[in-house]
Amino acid sequence: MARKYRIHNLLMPSPELTRVIEHLQGLAAEISAVVDIEESRRLINRFGDLHPSVRDFETEVLPTSIDNVPCEWLLAPGADPDRRLLFIHGGGWTSGSLDSHRSLSARLSATTGCAVLAVAYRLAPEHPYPAGLDDCLVCYGWLRENGPGGVGPARSMFVAGDSAGGNLTLSVLLALKQRGLPLPNAAVLISPATDFLASGDSYRTRADRDPILTMGPDGMRKAADVYLQGNANPEDPLVSPLYGDFAGLPPLLFHVGDAEVLLDDSTQAVENARAAGVDVTLCVYSDMPHVWHAFAPYLPEATKAIEEIGTFVRKHG
Known part of the structure; x- marks a missing residue:
């Protein structure tokens, strides 16, 4: 099948990428060997092992709570408190935390110039859909x-x-959009999962290249079972946004690596957004693993991607 996208990064991968991939492969092997959800969450929090402390780049961290949802502000030097960015961490709907993504959230404040509010939404399986989405809203x-x-x-x-x-x-x-509420100026999607039906070919063609997400279609469907627990159909647009009506959405920036099993989750969503008339930008980075941004500044491609997000956000307000 002919490629329907342009590779954003045509340079040779950096030498640092090898160590990042080894780190991710080791972490993935440990996670797959445990069955206890709390142990899995502890390992996911090690996703930041290569990250510097936010203290290393003078970011202010202010814990807060919004209707019993734990959150924290991240304010890089010069961040404008009236330009605000809600950051929603990853972790398979069951893991991830403010701790695991603090460095990335802080760097987004620095590059965008926004006051970033990171949200620790409720996680499955204890709190299945729509608990996490409700917290974010x-x-x-x-x-x-x-x-x-x-x-x-x-x-x-x-x-x-x-x-x-x-x-x-x-x-x-x-x-x-469904509720007729104000939309943001723009949104940024980093290696997003958009399709619980796993209809994209990349679940098969990238399974041997993705160092952290090695699951095939069955793995994504199992993730849907844990997240949804019968509360919604996997094709519901609020669950699998790929099947939503994108008309009227604000400008979107998608970042995804060419080595990711979730590659087609982005490329298919971008096609739908463009067909709906949305101003959408797709950046596919050669050889990059899932959410490579998390390894800035160690990984040059991560620093470049975060700077690109900053440029996009500043352009839109």
């Missing part, structure tokens, strides 16, 4: 009217998320 609504200094309307709003957080980012947009 509550936090988005609060963020429009509250900044790090207190009550005050946002001048511009953005939403971003990686992997399962990318799925929730698109679900937030579609839910806001």
Whole structure:
């Protein structure tokens, strides 16, 4: 089948990529060997083992709570408190935390110039769909009217998320549209999961290249069972945004690696968005694994991708 996208990065992969892939392969092997959800979550939090502390680049971290949802502000030097970005972490809807994604959230504040609010939404299986989505929607609504200094309307709003957080980012947009609520200025999708039916060919063609997500279609369907627990059909657009009506959504930026099993989750969603008249940008990075952004500044391609997100967000407000 002919490739329907352009590879964004035509340079040779950096030498640092080898170590990142080895780190991810080791982590994936450990995760697959455990069955206890808490142990799995502990291992996912090790996703940040290569990350520097946010203290290393002077980011202010302010814990807060919104309707009992734990959150934290990340404020890089010079961040504008009236330009706000809701960040939704990944982790397969069952894992991930403020800790695991703090470095990425902080770097997004630095490159976008926004005050970033990271949200620790409720996780499955204890809290199946729609608990996590509901938490994100509550936090988005609060963020429009509250900044790090207190009550005050946002001048511009953005939403971003990686992997399962990318799925929730698109679900937030579609839910806001359904409810007739204000949409953000733009949104950023980092290696998003968009299709619980796993209809894309990349689940098969990239399974031997993706160092962290080696699951095939059956694996994604099992993830759907854990996340949904019978509360929704996997084709529901608020669950699998690929099947939603994208018309009227704000500008979107998709980042995905050419080595990811989730590659087609992005390329198919981009095709649908373009067909609906949405201003959408797709960047496919050669050889990159799932959410490579998390390894900045160690991985040069990660730094480049985060800077690109900053340029996109600043362009839109």
